Amino acid sequence: MPYTNVVFNPAFWKTLVQRPKYTEKDIPDLSGKVAVITGANTGLGYATTVALASHGAHVILACRSEAKALEAIERAKLDIKTKNPLLKTEPKLEFLALDLNDMNKCHQAAKEFLAKGLPLHILVNNGGIMTSPFALSADGIEQQFAVNHMGIKESQPSRIVMLSSIGHEGSVKGGIDFETLNDKSASNPASRYGRSKLANILCGKALARRLSNEKVYVNMPHPGFVYTELQRNNKDSMGAIAAATYDLAGRMCASKPAVGALNQIFCATSPEIEEKDIRGKYFIPVGNELRPSPHALDEELQEKLWSYSEKLMRETLKEP
Numbered sequence: 001m002p003y004t005n006v007v008f009n010p011a012f013w014k015t016l017v018q019r020p021k022y023t024e025k026d027i028p029d030l031s032g033k034v035a036v037i038t039g040a041n042t043g044l045g046y047a048t049t050v051a052l053a054s055h056g057a058h059v060i061l062a063c064r065s066e067a068k069a070l071e072a073i074e075r076a077k078l079d080i081k082t083k084n085p086l087l088k089t090e091p092k093l094e095f096l097a098l099d100l101n102d103m104n105k106c107h108q109a110a111k112e113f114l115a116k117g118l119p120l121h122i123l124v125n126n127g128g129i130m131t132s133p134f135a136l137s138a139d140g141i142e143q144q145f146a147v148n149h150m151g152i153k154e155s156q157p158s159r160i161v162m163l164s165s166i167g168h169e170g171s172v173k174g175g176i177d178f179e180t181l182n183d184k185s186a187s188n189p190a191s192r193y194g195r196s197k198l199a200n201i202l203c204g205k206a207l208a209r210r211l212s213n214e215k216v217y218v219n220m221p222h223p224g225f226v227y228t229e230l231q232r233n234n235k236d237s238m239g240a241i242a243a244a245t246y247d248l249a250g251r252m253c254a255s256k257p258a259v260g261a262l263n264q265i266f267c268a269t270s271p272e273i274e275e276k277d278i279r280g281k282y283f284i285p286v287g288n289e290l291r292p293s294p295h296a297l298d299e300e301l302q303e304k305l306w307s308y309s310e311k312l313m314r315e316t317l318k319e320p
Contacts, residue, residue, distance in 0.1 A: 002170040002194070005293045012290055020286035022266040024051055024258075030269065031056035034118050034155070038062045038098060039127025041072035044163070044223055047261035048124055049093070052268070054080045057122070058092035062109060069095040100127050102138040103316045119155035122268045125200070126163045136182065156215035157274055161267045162204040164220040164282065168293060170194035175295030176202070178308055199305060201282055201296040206306045208280030217279045219267040220292075224285040226260030255285075262286045 006012050035052050039045040040061035053059045053076060063069040073093045080091045098109040113120070171194035172187050180186035187195065201220045208218040266287040267273065282292040295301060 003166075005169055005291070006166060009291065011288075012284065015284055015288040015290070018288070020262065022262060022270055022287040024054075024262065024265070027051060027055045027265065027269050028271060029056055033057045033121040034060070035122035035124065035268070036060045036062055036096070036113065036120060037124045037126055038100065041065065041068045043257050044226060044261045044264065045124070045126040046072055046076065047257040048126060048265055048268070050076050050079050050083070051258075051261060051265050052122070053091040053093055054083050054087075055269075058094075058118075060094050060096050060113070062096045062098035062127070064097070064099045064101075066095055066097060098127075099138075103313060104138075107317055121155050121158045122161070123159070124161045124163070124264055124268055126161075126264065140182070158216050159268050159273065160204075160207065160216065160218040161264050162200045162207075162218065162220045163264055164200040164204070164222055164292075165193075165197040166222045166284070167194045168197040168201055168296060171198040171293075171295060175293075175298065175301055176305055178304070198293070198295055201292050202298075202302045202305045203309065205280045205296070205299075206302040212279070215274070217273050217277075219273065219278060219281050219283060221263040221267050221283045222285070222290075223260040223263050224255055226255045226257060260285075 030052055033052075033056070035057045037045050037049055037052075037059060040049045040059070041063045045061075049059050049061060049072070061069045061072060063072075073095065076093055077091055081087060096109055096113060097105070099105040167190075170190055172191045175198055176195060177186060204218050204220040211218060263283055263285045267283060270287065272278065272287075278289075281289050282296065284290045291297070
């Protein structure tokens with residue numbers, strides 16, 4: 001039954017009464033560090049951008065819309081100056097075109113970044129969508145799976161943050177249904193979202209194993225209940241009443257993006273990650289490790305997803 005792993009997990013409920021282990025004041029000096037943040041123009045991505053740039057990082061906003069990204073950059077500069085009125089240097093912020101709904105465009109974005117000749121110390125795979133109506137991506141892949149999963153050592157020590165969600169607990173039967181991935185009748189908006197977020201953890205764990213001998217730390221945070229634009233598709237997929245109820249709960253109870261972003265900022269910047277060699281772990285707010293669902297711990301499923309994803313990429317990019 002979905003979410004039983006959380007409901008009967010005392011470690012989860014304990015975190016609700018604990019003080020956060022990490023705040024923005026704990027972020028170290030990031031001068032000289034280069035960070036790429038996907039979906040950086042709004043919500044958690046924007047809050048992460050402001051936090052990292054406020055502490056000296058050169059942040060590249062990897063977004064689909066250049067206009068929205070440039071507007072976010074100007075807004076971020078003002079927010080950073082408000083946070084740090086004594087800041088003497090101009091925040092380092094720039095745009096990189098990235099459409100997570102199209103793997104060829106993702107490939108092009110990667111090449112454009114490499115052409116800059118910059119190191120990469122922090123990669124925050126933050127961009128995503130939630131509970132959208134059924135649709136296929138430009139590559140013919142179910143849209144939430146395509147955007148939330150398919151869209152993702154020279155700069156060691158470095159961090160890769162794969163933003164997941166507690167929603168991974170509500171994935172489809174079996175965790176990942178490879179044979180019926182594009183079958184609308186085999187899932188619903190919520191289970192498709194859960195499947196894509198489970199894929200983030202599975203991929204993160206598989207990647208962490210492959211980088212176990214490197215100083216590259218891959219971890220998967222859940223941001224908590226945060227009120228962002230991620231809920232914009234709820235009306236179309238859930239109906240007006242359910243969407244309005246969710247929206248009201250979000251306005252009244254959810255965290256603001258600046259608070260919700262702290263868990264991924266913890267994974268991206270906390271010295272504890274390197275000091276304790278933390279890799280391939282799932283965190284809930286703020287900085288608390290939690291055991292994910294049994295499907296997420298299934299190493300055979302992790303490797304099956306890795307192989308499936310590689311095959312999709314080769315076919316889409318027409319590479320041998």
